[in-house]
Amino acid sequence: MKDRKIALTIGRLAATVGVNVETIRFYQRRGLLFEPPRPPGGIRHYSAQDVARVKFIKSAQRMGFSLDEIHHLLQLDEGMQCDAAAALAAHHLDDVRQRLRDLHRIEATLENLLEQCRQGEKKVACPLIAALHAQAQ
Known part of the structure; x- marks a missing residue:
């Protein structure tokens, strides 16, 4: 029989x-978390291992990994394939660095446009709004 401390219902998990x-339930449908069997007339129970797995998923999401990447990492964890996990992480790091470059570019553009707004005359079109209109076309 399972220890009650680690036999959690889905709500407690x-x-x-x-x-x-x-x-x-979404993680289960995506194959990230296994659905335990339901005993006849009973309620499914989740273990400490399930708690650890969901915490891993949430931690990986905070690092910016997609659910597909997390699924891959979980599969690699089961087989102890550090080289493949490192390759996935290196690719993800490249993506993060590209997004950072993009964000720095956006930051500089916004700073410039805000400065133009502050210096502009009230009768002139707002530079920020004008720039957004120009990009929309």
């Missing part, structure tokens, strides 16, 4: 890891 029950 969700509360323990700080997510919604629907998030747990």
